[in-house]
């Protein structure tokens with residue numbers, strides 16, 4: 001599916017992370033390619049968020065290497081990693097509550113970019129237009145409802161001009177039409193050539209978005225490949241998804 005001569009934009013080589021006695025990420029090797037959407041799935045505690053933390057530099061790896069655009073970033077600060085084009089949203093959404101929606105997004109632009117206030121403001125407004133939050137630009141971020149706080153996370157990470165965007169459960173808690181809207185947004189972000197790693201519990205979202213899927217289980221890669229194949233993989237069905245799910249996808 002991926003032409004062999006395409007170079008990965010992100011590559012994990014035998015990455016592990018221990019917390020005391022718990023191996024949260026266990027010897028994970030993966031490649032991600034420019035402009036693709038990859039679904040990262042797995043039960044609670046599988047290590048998905050930890051993996052995002054390792055890639056974005058928020059946590060050091062215990063062993064292994066992370067290559068971004070061919071260069072190791074395991075000793076690079078989170079700030080420098082963000083500046084170089086690796087953005088992520090947070091599963092637990094924590095905007096700067098006292099600041100306006102616009103200021104929150106500007107903070108993203110300034111954190112990751114080399115831009116002054118005017119440029120940051122313009123970039124932030126563009127991102128708010130894109131995420132349909134422009135009308136709330138001057139509201140305190142604390143007043144946003146959940147769906148809008150999730151969009152704010154998206155706007156903030158887009159303002160960082162990413163080449164890779166990791167979305168950690170941005171659809172959790174949204175209703176069905178909010179999810180459809182988010183799906184369209186994510187697809188149009190990928191259409192700009194940004195690589196998207198989408199962590200998601202809802203299989204329909206992964207099926208709609210991701211050409212490839214990776215299943216983590218107890219920190220290790222249990223299965224990876226074309227999304228439909230991964231969903232049918234007996235190991236995945238047995239370990240995680242349950243038979244009802246497998247039957248549904250066997251028919252698709």
Ligand SMILES: Nc1ncnc2c1ncn2[C@@H]1O[C@H](COP(=O)(O)OP(=O)(O)O)[C@@H](O)[C@H]1O
Pocket residue numbers: 019022023024042043044045046047048049050051
């Ligand atoms: N900061 C931390 N300190 C200790 N244990 C952690 C920490 N973060 C995650 N863990 C543990 O690592 C494992 C993977 O967690 P996590 O990456 O949050 O999983 P997921 O996002 O797939 O639900 C869990 O057992 C969790 O309790």
Ligand SMILES: [Mg+2]
Pocket residue numbers: 048049050091
């Ligand atoms: Mg998580």
